[in-house]
Amino acid sequence: MKLHPMISALRKHKAGVVLIALQIALTLAIVCNAIFIIGQRIDRVNRPTGLDEGNLFLVTQQWVGAPSADTPDGVAKLDAMQKEDLAALRNLPGVASVTPTNSIPLLNSSWNGAVSTKPNTNFTDKGSNVRTTYYFTDENALSTFGLRLVAGRNFTTTDVQNHGFRDQFTDPVVIVTQALADKLFPQGGAVGKAIYVDGSGSPTTIVGVVARLQVPGSGTWTNNFAWNSTMVPVRLDANFSRYAVRTRPGQLDATMRAAAPTLYKVNPLRVLDDDSVTSFGDIRAKAYRADVGMAILMGVICLVLLSVTAAGIVGLTSFWVGQRHRQIGVRRALGARKVDILHYFQVENLLIAGSGAVIGIAMAVCLNLALMRYYEMDRLPVVYTLIGVVAVLVLGQCAVFVPARRASNVPPVTATRAA
Amino acid sequence: MFAYYLDLALRSLKRSPGLTMLMVLAIGFGVAASMTSWSVFRAVSGDPIPWKSSQLFVPQIDNWGPNGRNANGDPPNAMDYTDATALMRDHRAKLQSAMYQISPSVVPAEATKHPINVSGHAVYGEFFPMLDVPFLYGSGWSANDDTNRAQVVVISSKLNQKLFGGANSVGKSVNIESRDYRVVGVLDNWNPQPRFYDVVNSGGFDSGTEDVFLPFQTAIQANIPNDGNTNCNATPKESGFVGLQHSECIWIAYMAELDDAAAVTTYRDYLQGYAHEQQQAGRFGWAPNNRLRNLPAWLDNQQVVPSDTKVSLLVALGLLLVCLVNTVGLLLAKFLRRSAEIGVRRALGAPRKAIYLQFLTEAGMVGVAGGVLGLLLTCAGVASVGWVMPKDIATLARLDVSLLVLTLLVAVAATMLAGLYPTYRASRVQPAWQLKSN
Numbered sequence: 117m118k119l120h121p122m123i124s125a126l127r128k129h130k131a132g133v134v135l136i137a138l139q140i141a142l143t144l145a146i147v148c149n150a151i152f153i154i155g156q157r158i159d160r161v162n163r164p165t166g167l168d169e170g171n172l173f174l175v176t177q178q179w180v181g182a183p184s185a186d187t188p189d190g191v192a193k194l195d196a197m198q199k200e201d202l203a204a205l206r207n208l209p210g211v212a213s214v215t216p217t218n219s220i221p222l223l224n225s226s227w228n229g230a231v232s233t234k235p236n237t238n239f240t241d242k243g244s245n246v247r248t249t250y251y252f253t254d255e256n257a258l259s260t261f262g263l264r265l266v267a268g269r270n271f272t273t274t275d276v277q278n279h280g281f282r283d284q285f286t287d288p289v290v291i292v293t294q295a296l297a298d299k300l301f302p303q304g305g306a307v308g309k310a311i312y313v314d315g316s317g318s319p320t321t322i323v324g325v326v327a328r329l330q331v332p333g334s335g336t337w338t339n340n341f342a343w344n345s346t347m348v349p350v351r352l353d354a355n356f357s358r359y360a361v362r363t364r365p366g367q368l369d370a371t372m373r374a375a376a377p378t379l380y381k382v383n384p385l386r387v388l389d390d391d392s393v394t395s396f397g398d399i400r401a402k403a404y405r406a407d408v409g410m411a412i413l414m415g416v417i418c419l420v421l422l423s424v425t426a427a428g429i430v431g432l433t434s435f436w437v438g439q440r441h442r443q444i445g446v447r448r449a450l451g452a453r454k455v456d457i458l459h460y461f462q463v464e465n466l467l468i469a470g471s472g473a474v475i476g477i478a479m480a481v482c483l484n485l486a487l488m489r490y491y492e493m494d495r496l497p498v499v500y501t502l503i504g505v506v507a508v509l510v511l512g513q514c515a516v517f518v519p520a521r522r523a524s525n526v527p528p529v530t531a532t533r534a535a
Numbered sequence: 536m537f538a539y540y541l542d543l544a545l546r547s548l549k550r551s552p553g554l555t556m557l558m559v560l561a562i563g564f565g566v567a568a569s570m571t572s573w574s575v576f577r578a579v580s581g582d583p584i585p586w587k588s589s590q591l592f593v594p595q596i597d598n599w600g601p602n603g604r605n606a607n608g609d610p611p612n613a614m615d616y617t618d619a620t621a622l623m624r625d626h627r628a629k630l631q632s633a634m635y636q637i638s639p640s641v642v643p644a645e646a647t648k649h650p651i652n653v654s655g656h657a658v659y660g661e662f663f664p665m666l667d668v669p670f671l672y673g674s675g676w677s678a679n680d681d682t683n684r685a686q687v688v689v690i691s692s693k694l695n696q697k698l699f700g701g702a703n704s705v706g707k708s709v710n711i712e713s714r715d716y717r718v719v720g721v722l723d724n725w726n727p728q729p730r731f732y733d734v735v736n737s738g739g740f741d742s743g744t745e746d747v748f749l750p751f752q753t754a755i756q757a758n759i760p761n762d763g764n765t766n767c768n769a770t771p772k773e774s775g776f777v778g779l780q781h782s783e784c785i786w787i788a789y790m791a792e793l794d795d796a797a798a799v800t801t802y803r804d805y806l807q808g809y810a811h812e813q814q815q816a817g818r819f820g821w822a823p824n825n826r827l828r829n830l831p832a833w834l835d836n837q838q839v840v841p842s843d844t845k846v847s848l849l850v851a852l853g854l855l856l857v858c859l860v861n862t863v864g865l866l867l868a869k870f871l872r873r874s875a876e877i878g879v880r881r882a883l884g885a886p887r888k889a890i891y892l893q894f895l896t897e898a899g900m901v902g903v904a905g906g907v908l909g910l911l912l913t914c915a916g917v918a919s920v921g922w923v924m925p926k927d928i929a930t931l932a933r934l935d936v937s938l939l940v941l942t943l944l945v946a947v948a949a950t951m952l953a954g955l956y957p958t959y960r961a962s963r964v965q966p967a968w969q970l971k972s973n
Contacts, residue, residue, distance in 0.1 A: 131960065186774065186775030280774060282778060283774040385642075389652055424861050431864065436868075
């Protein structure tokens, strides 16, 4: 098939051609970026936290009229209260393991700092320090969270201390994640090495390394330290406390229901409200709600966009088929086969959609640059542009098929009739 | 004549129901998507206190030095205790308040009820008149109460309902963190979004309510800890809440009312002088680097409007644009298909203006139909925003008359705009040519 007559024919209705091409270009530009956003959000939501997420729940509670955590006496009392709670939860029938903790991945409540291999640094200096999140917990954290120890050892009961929430202290031992260990000691062998926490002058020894543990912050601000967690064997004592509980398989709901009454039985003077006992599934859903929502929104917009564009192509091509009814008849009478007419419209659409796609690629890149400039987006990878191009070309072909087939069914005898 | 054009348009649209439906659907979806995103954007980018926002200022003092500044050289976005109390002591603005977020427990009087947890702020008495906080009963507290660390509290109408069944509770006492506070005021419904007086801790939007307001110094004395963010550039030297107060850690929000340009300049000079004094005293090892932004500039600086909301609006407007281009194409096809009819009308003496009127009427009719569909879809869209947006934001998106009117207007205006070029082409149809070819 020669393209020359087709291009001349297209010149006859420039406006329609330009409109379809423009529509395809805009669709491509938006769809590429929207799919890219969807892909990014899905990647984000699917990041493993490092926890064994099933059968895990978190209790957050606050004591009323609790002793002050700023005095040694108060700290001792608060610690005794915390231990009572832990024991009560541990004795619940469905419970496998319990640990006190200041936070849990995706909870968006975190204690962040920085660690260094050198003593007495300024910890806001990014050159000598690595940003990290602290989990203050005990020897049961590994089993409760379901973390995998890849080097060294777990905490022992003798490692575990307790401190007031706002006490200043340097703990002698910590467990870090593999990601943090690699940043601090690129040569490996982090176990047994000393690090300095928050610019401290006294050393802390890494006793173990876990494969993976995400930080509690789920926003983009944690992107550059999402896996840099440090576990500190300290029960923090304050007027509130958090307990992570792992239940035996299938006992999650029953144990969660039993948690609040059990704790009230230990001490009724406390606050436990609707979201005090939360399953990890709910914590995860809440943390990623905005990301999932954005992905759905972009998906819906893509779908509407593609449908509108497809409908537009069907509409305009149908009009052209109607307009060229007679010419098609003439071609058929002169010996063109049905399939020739079909191909004519298909190739014509490919030409228009192709030129639209070329403009669309440029527009997609511009839109991406604008989004990067103003809305903290990443650079659009080439593969998304290619997916977009293929999508609009396939869409064009699908949309054009129905009117093109109608055109191919125009009988040759039409040529002999007056318009 | 207009009725005739309406009739013509209706006939024409009925003749090709498929094409008409396509156009109406495209307009409807395009308008609904943009209007739904707009309703969310409007909700989060609105001015929470429009009558006063340009008089409310947030001072920032650089107590961390070069290492603590962000990429734009801005100082920390909150204050430490030393600076906040010094500014309160100097009292250079018309009204001002330092504040910090608290989350104490409240014990209901009935022994059978479990204690509850409430959130709120520890503020100075000037907080209430400065922000025009509405009271249902009573009022805020006086400057004397601030100085004397009076055991008083202002509670929300929601907490008043829960504790006192909604009755006037002024003078009654509330047990907060095991101490009794006398109620001096009950707020009317007041839950501004964004929570502009403390965006650093609320993150801007918060679906919860603020239930208690205690005098700042009373809360400090009662050791009610801050529940919001604490950021430190160095580990505090002392332990405990007192250690935090003596440290350079930032955890206090600050707001001041400055009524005119002269007051702003004076206050700016005062801040400069204060930072300079601190430099001379050896506390700051750097030149003053303060900021004093008014509320709209501050909300913008803290990026209170989530970028997802802006991107959604942008993408939805893109969708509307595509829908319009689509409508231009379809209208063009529809109008030019009737070239013969136009030829006849023109040959019979109809001026170009008549053709314009006829076809713009038709476009307008498509616009109205698209607008009505758009209205329905916008209602559905706003109702289902909760599915895709964070709860704190979704609850703010509202359907109101202005949104509905805007939806209809945008649909009709956009379609008329889209109809301009096809109408122009229709008016250019040569009557002689059309008559001849037939």
